[in-house]
Amino acid sequence: MIHFEGVTKTYPNQSRPALESVDLDVEKGEFVFLVGPSGSGKSTFLRLILREERPTAGRIYVAGRDLARLSTWKVPQLRRRIGCVFQDFRLLPGKSVYQNIAFALEVIGKPRRFIRKVVPEVIDLVGLEGKADRMPDELSGGEQQRVAMARAFVNRPMILLADEPTGNIDPATSIGIMKVLDRINRTGTTVVMATHDAAIVDSMRKRVIELEYGKVVRDQSRGVYGQAY
Amino acid sequence: MRAQFVFGEVWVGLRRNLTMTAALVVVVAISLSLLGTGLLFVKQVDHTRSLWQSRVQISIYLCDQTPLSTQCAKNGPVTAAEKAQISHVLTALNQVVHVTYLSQQQDYQQFRQEMAGFPALIANTPPADIPASFQVRLKNAQADAAPVAAAVAGMPGVDSVVDDSAILTKFYKLLGGARDAVIVTAIILIVAAILLVANTIRLSAFNRRRETAIMRLVGASNFYVQLPFLVEGMIAGLCGWLIATGLLIGARAGLDGLQQYFPFPITLSTLDLAQVVTITMLIALVLCGTTSFLTLRRYLRV
Ligand SMILES: Nc1ncnc2c1ncn2[C@@H]1O[C@H](COP(=O)(O)OP(=O)(O)OP(=O)(O)O)[C@@H](O)[C@H]1O
Ligand SMILES: [Mg+2]
Numbered sequence: 001m002i003h004f005e006g007v008t009k010t011y012p013n014q015s016r017p018a019l020e021s022v023d024l025d026v027e028k029g030e031f032v033f034l035v036g037p038s039g040s041g042k043s044t045f046l047r048l049i050l051r052e053e054r055p056t057a058g059r060i061y062v063a064g065r066d067l068a069r070l071s072t073w074k075v076p077q078l079r080r081r082i083g084c085v086f087q088d089f090r091l092l093p094g095k096s097v098y099q100n101i102a103f104a105l106e107v108i109g110k111p112r113r114f115i116r117k118v119v120p121e122v123i124d125l126v127g128l129e130g131k132a133d134r135m136p137d138e139l140s141g142g143e144q145q146r147v148a149m150a151r152a153f154v155n156r157p158m159i160l161l162a163d164e165p166t167g168n169i170d171p172a173t174s175i176g177i178m179k180v181l182d183r184i185n186r187t188g189t190t191v192v193m194a195t196h197d198a199a200i201v202d203s204m205r206k207r208v209i210e211l212e213y214g215k216v217v218r219d220q221s222r223g224v225y226g227q228a229y
Numbered sequence: 230m231r232a233q234f235v236f237g238e239v240w241v242g243l244r245r246n247l248t249m250t251a252a253l254v255v256v257v258a259i260s261l262s263l264l265g266t267g268l269l270f271v272k273q274v275d276h277t278r279s280l281w282q283s284r285v286q287i288s289i290y291l292c293d294q295t296p297l298s299t300q301c302a303k304n305g306p307v308t309a310a311e312k313a314q315i316s317h318v319l320t321a322l323n324q325v326v327h328v329t330y331l332s333q334q335q336d337y338q339q340f341r342q343e344m345a346g347f348p349a350l351i352a353n354t355p356p357a358d359i360p361a362s363f364q365v366r367l368k369n370a371q372a373d374a375a376p377v378a379a380a381v382a383g384m385p386g387v388d389s390v391v392d393d394s395a396i397l398t399k400f401y402k403l404l405g406g407a408r409d410a411v412i413v414t415a416i417i418l419i420v421a422a423i424l425l426v427a428n429t430i431r432l433s434a435f436n437r438r439r440e441t442a443i444m445r446l447v448g449a450s451n452f453y454v455q456l457p458f459l460v461e462g463m464i465a466g467l468c469g470w471l472i473a474t475g476l477l478i479g480a481r482a483g484l485d486g487l488q489q490y491f492p493f494p495i496t497l498s499t500l501d502l503a504q505v506v507t508i509t510m511l512i513a514l515v516l517c518g519t520t521s522f523l524t525l526r527r528y529l530r531v
Binding site: 075081104 | 442453
């Protein structure tokens with residue numbers, strides 16, 4: 001599903017690469033934690049999959065497609081197959097829960113009837129029944145992140161990328177968020193989640209890829225956050 | 230394509246950006262109406278020119294009791310023999326289509342007709358001031374005037390030779406100058422309008438950066454991301470154009486109102502106005518569309 005081949009990324013005017021000769025494979029339906037200290041290249045890894053950045057060297061394949069050979073006007077097609085959630089939710093403050101989720105479908109030209117059918121379904125999936133008409137500022141952080149997950153998942157992507165989705169949320173609420181991610185993963189969606197949250201990684205027992213200074217230093221199935229402890 | 234969605238976004242964009250949009254509408258309106266006025270001017274000048282082209286002639290005024298030239302003052306009023314001689318020379322020239330002799334009375338009558346709009350001028354001009362003349366119509370008013378004038382100038386009995394087209398040329402120079410000034414101002418304003426469109430779109434893109442960031446993230450096509458901004462620019466342009474159209478209809482009425490001061494028709498047809506209004510609309514659309522598009526390419530990269 002995701003295939004990195006000797007990928008190096010050096011940002012302009014930077015001496016040290018943010019990612020260095022990364023080789024790895026993520027299979028369809030996998031759940032992967034991406035861990036490592038701040039600045040180790042986790043977000044860079046996710047941005048490369050989205051083709052928000054392009055590698056300095058190496059090849060990246062997503063769903064069998066070589067991203068280097070993907071023309072600019074086809075990038076939106078790629079992104080429709082990938083959902084994204086972030087630490088800061090990125091909801092539109094002027095739109096309700098329902099409108100925020102529907103927006104993701106409207107802007108890719110989905111018919112209204114389809115939107116009316118799938119948006120309530122996905123609101124139920126993330127556990128926001130009865131809150132469709134709330135505005136973002138009437139929701140807790142955990143609920144806002146659920147809206148963001150619903151928006152990322154509503155178009156049934158093959159891959160869900162989550163960059164520290166529990167970074168702004170207390171541990172108790174985070175468990176709920178992880179349950180939703182797990183539910184999404186069980187529908188066959190590949191999930192890649194960058195995180196600093198040791199408790200979550202340890203409790204889930206999924207594959208763990210650890211980065212340090214842009215290099216993969218550990219790749220372990222059913223791993224924990226840090227080996228040292 | 231979901232039109233309702235696009236127009237919803239456009240509406241939000243226009244509202245959030247109200248002051249900039251208003252400024253843009255005003256500048257587009259002013260620049261287009263000035264440009265349109267310039268174009269109306271051009272049309273009017275063309276009309277009167279072609280009208281006069283068929284009418285201009287050379288007037289050869291003959292010596293009478295109140296001569297202008299020293300030659301007449303010396304030789305006295307024109308004699309019948311001199312008249313015959315002048316007429317003979319004129320008809321022999323092959324640039325000449327037609328020669329008409331106007332007696333002093335006939336000439337005075339024609340003068341009164343042409344200057345009907347200026348009663349004071351008629352009152353101050355005694356019939357004796359208007360001499361008898363030969364009115365010569367030429368094959369080609371522009372080219373033939375000089376040789377024909379030269380052929381008769383200085384002949385006994387000729388007081389002065391007046392080439393109508395020479396007077397008209399001066400008149401058109403004046404009109405042309407005014408027209409050029411209007412058009413240059415319009416072009417400067419259009420440059421201002423282009424800068425304003427670019428700025429408005431940039432501000433609009435900044436105001437809606439959250440929306441566009443999410444649109445790009447969920448895989449909206451470039452076209453979909455940019456369309457609301459393009460439509461926004463075009464709508465502002467069209468609003469400006471509508472106001473300009475109103476002003477142009479007023480300007481045409483103003484030009485028509487000047488008719489009473491001219492002894493020849495200068496009114497513009499509705500077709501002329503429609504043409505100018507269509508041209509300004511196309512300019513508004515192209516100007517706003519292209520500028521928005523180019524601005525967006527800089528600020529909304531994938
Ligand atoms: N747009 C950019 N331009 C230049 N350098 C960048 C850019 N983005 C990231 N970097 C650098 O690349 C390195 C990796 O950054 P990245 O954001 O991938 O780290 P991270 O693992 O996500 O960190 P964190 O856990 O703090 O989110 C850092 O040294 C960072 O300074
Ligand atoms: Mg990061």
